């Protein structure tokens with residue numbers, strides 16, 4: 001029985017939620033291992049649309065145990081809003097497990113996120129404003145608040161005092177904001193503590209025991225390779241490990257126990273927020289992709305930036321994650337184009353780069369070298385087998401497979417759970 005990591009190849013929103021959900025009935029545990037409510041996964045089941053942020057996508061499949069791992073940062077208010085919204089639609093969330101070692105997004109972290117962005121001006125990251133970066137900063141800085149601290153008010157108070165000592169200097173002296181009090185923070189954090197308690201446990205132990213018992217586990221990443229704190233387009237990244245290694249540190253499961261690493265990639269590319277994006281289209285084609293693909297953020301509603309498929313990015317993601325499979329989503333969106341450009345390399349000041357440039361300035365100045373593939377006009381949303389696809393769609397996929405460094409094992413042809421072509425079983 002395998003342990004499979006599902007992660008994003010590009011800049012997020014590739015359809016990881018759908019890919020995880022689609023495996024639903026065959027898995028026992030779905031583990032979120034990084035990020036927080038900066039993530040937004042839209043999953044469509046039986047025509048019903050669900051927007052998930054903190055909860056792993058497996059929550060929609062009866063019998064699956066959803067786990068929020070130690071690598072996640074949790075906004076408790078948002079967690080219960082999400083639980084209540086799902087319960088009111090008849091989704092059972094009682095199996096949820098939450099790591100006692102996960103960090104808590106305190107209200108002051110949201111404030112710091114917003115004021116820092118404003119202060120950065122044109123150097124801003126374009127964050128989701130959910131307090132993600134400051135909470136991970138506190139974690140690394142060793143002044144963070146963890147879930148287990150909520151069950152000991154004395155310890156919680158000490159930790160909040162320690163964090164606010166630094167923060168209030170910054171907020172008052174640099175950002176000209178009012179000081180935040182320990183009392184209001186502790187009161188806020190404790191509001192849902194008792195309700196949270198039954199979900200909390202030693203999830204690394206529980207997950208390793210599940211593997212010992214032959215259970216099937218999916219580790220679902222938030223964000224994506226190019227937003228990873230180490231391997232992404234730093235500093236225009238999120239603050240956690242969204243690549244394969246993060247699945248281990250963020251869950252407490254060792255690398256020798258992982259069997260497969262599945263990268264989810266869109267048949268084109270999108271990005272939300274600031275930062276370099278070599279294949280970005282600022283013309284009518286870009287607007288066409290945005291409208292046809294419905295490219296508006298699940299979390300912030302922001303229009304996503306759009307561009308053609310970039311195989312330099314896919315090869316890079318294949319390498320840094322050790323991908324075994326790619327799930328290529330949204331192929332249906334490209335229907336109706338006479339010709340589809342695909343980026344095979346970059347050019348920087350007359351020099352060709354076949355691999356991701358190591359130097360940030362080269363990447364910022366990279367222009368795509370395109371190969372033009374023939375398009376198709378037939379509706380492909382009902383295709384369930386590779387052979388059901390028009391010849392040019394097949395050729396598009398085979399060429400992408402050739403230049404992406406990893407086999408394409410499944411193809412998305414629509415948002416619904418069933419709208420998928422499987423070429424190689426991801427759990428086999």
Ligand code: GDP
Pocket residue numbers: 008012013014015016017018039040041042043044298328329330331332333411412413414415
């Ligand atoms: P995630 O953050 O990676 O889970 O992706 P999002 O949910 O933010 O964005 C992906 C969007 O594409 C969602 O609205 C999905 O319902 C939709 N989607 C996923 N796969 C497909 C597909 O194959 N075709 C189409 N048309 N939509 C898809």
Ligand code: IMO
Pocket residue numbers: 008011012013014038039040041125126127128129130131132133221222223224227236237238239271272273274
């Ligand atoms: P999913 O899981 C797309 C982007 C933000 C911003 C940068 C840093 O749905 O793929 P943060 O709030 O994390 O400090 O913002 O990262 N970002 C995402 N973009 N999809 C996401 O998640 C994202 N999570 C963060 O837009 O540019």
Ligand code: MG
Pocket residue numbers: 012013014039040041042298
């Ligand atoms: Mg998303």
